[in-house]
Amino acid sequence: MEKGNAMNKWVKGLLDVRAAQVLERILAVLRDKEKRREWLINYSLYLILLAMIIGVVIEDSSFLSFSNFSKIMAQASTRGILALGVAGMIVYTGTDLSAGRILGCCAAISASLLQSVTYASRMYPSIVEPLPLIVPLLLSIAAAMAFCSLNAFGFAVLKMHPFIISLGTQLIAYGSLCLYIDSQKGGAQPIASLDSRYIEFVNGHINLGFMQLPYLVVYLAVCAAVMWVIWNKTTLGKNMFAIGGNPEAAAVSGVNVTRNIFGVYLVAGALYGIAAFLEAGRVQSVTTNMGLNYDLDAISGCVIGGVSFTGGVGTIPGVLIGVIILQVINYSLYYLGINAYLQYIIKGLIIIMAVAIDVRKYIAKK
Amino acid sequence: MDGNEKLAERLEEVERRERAVEKREKAATAKGLRHNLYEHITCSVGTVDIIIAACAALIVGLTVFGALSGGGR
Incomplete structure (x- = not known):
């Protein structure tokens, strides 16, 4: 009992010290005019988001409910998994414009193999027994990894700019998706009527009493944890940051740049495959539009979350926060009843602003 | 050789090394190894x-x- 009290006192003391340190830092920022200006500019995007949320809450207080939060999280989850893959490439000073279309293509593969066996117009009538879920998942991952290998080859071996090579891959993936959906017996039609096991696996939830936690959020958390370990505790992750920060220095230090780039792209491919499998189950209908602009959402999520285009900078929690912020913005704009076309303009401005803040940090450091 | 001369020599050596690293980085950028998107922002x-x-x-x-x-x- 006495030991417990001492422990409590120690924790309380520690928290007090920490709180005092944070308060002191905030006061220092508030006192110094230049620091205050810097802080305002660097966090302006978050302040706008906060204002947006306050506006939405004034309009409709149900926005802050647990059920709404779990909906936002579920929607952010597949984009979050995609963003975790794209973030690695941005750390390398690259990017991936093909992520969305790769997701679309792999989602079509997953959905077509997991259509209900009782559905007459299914893509593969020869499948009479439901396939184990792991088979389409692995095929989806393999297909995504193949596309990502193409990107890695262009970037690491041919030294092409990642924008160009991933733009090419994007078109290849989109063409493949259209051909695949067109190859159905009844012509181009959405791949729907999915197996109920698949829908339950993706859209199910854990009942926590006060809220329902979607499985999708759990899958995102698992992927994020694995990626955190890869980024922070493995040689691949350490080399990734070294190459992103200064490829010349990394190469001189004996890091195999080409092999590491391939490694990061293959890990991203695995994430795209998982995201595709989950997204097809979430939407429950795959068309040629699947994956459109998902890459831009993933890239902007990364930039908002602090992954810098200068390379060698970024964290997994940052990526997750960025993706969630973007999703909250999407929801806020919807809640405020803003015209869909106007939403595109606002989202575009948000991306430009996030990149401008990143550029500002780079110029100030230089 | 007195202390000042030694220090000057050492400084020169450090500056020479820094210039060499900069030169290598520029070469790496030209070769396409480095794709810093903000490199050319003026x-x-x-x-x-x-x-x-x-x-x-x-x-x-x-x-x-x-x-x-x-x-x-």
Whole structure:
């Protein structure tokens, strides 16, 4: 009992010290005019988001409910998994414009193999027994990894700019998706009527009493944890940051740049495959539009979350926060009843602003 | 050789090494090994600040305009 009290006192003391340190830092920022200006500019995007949320809450207080939060999280989850893959490439000073279309293509593969066996117009009538879920998942991952290998080859071996090579891959993936959906017996039609096991696996939830936690959020958390370990505790992750920060220095230090780039792209491919499998189950209908602009959402999520285009900078929690912020913005704009076309303009401005803040940090450091 | 001369020599050596690393980095950029998207940005911090402020004003303005003209939910 006495030991417990001492422990409590120690924790309380520690928290007090920490709180005092944070308060002191905030006061220092508030006192110094230049620091205050810097802080305002660097966090302006978050302040706008906060204002947006306050506006939405004034309009409709149900926005802050647990059920709404779990909906936002579920929607952010597949984009979050995609963003975790794209973030690695941005750390390398690259990017991936093909992520969305790769997701679309792999989602079509997953959905077509997991259509209900009782559905007459299914893509593969020869499948009479439901396939184990792991088979389409692995095929989806393999297909995504193949596309990502193409990107890695262009970037690491041919030294092409990642924008160009991933733009090419994007078109290849989109063409493949259209051909695949067109190859159905009844012509181009959405791949729907999915197996109920698949829908339950993706859209199910854990009942926590006060809220329902979607499985999708759990899958995102698992992927994020694995990626955190890869980024922070493995040689691949350490080399990734070294190459992103200064490829010349990394190469001189004996890091195999080409092999590491391939490694990061293959890990991203695995994430795209998982995201595709989950997204097809979430939407429950795959068309040629699947994956459109998902890459831009993933890239902007990364930039908002602090992954810098200068390379060698970024964290997994940052990526997750960025993706969630973007999703909250999407929801806020919807809640405020803003015209869909106007939403595109606002989202575009948000991306430009996030990149401008990143550029500002780079110029100030230089 | 006195202390000052030694120090000057050492400084020169450090500067020479720094120049060599810079040269190698430039060569790496030219070879395509480095794709820093901000490498060629020439505008000042003030200009970027104006861009950030303009974006912020537009986002706020368009959101308010959209919410008012959309009539809310």
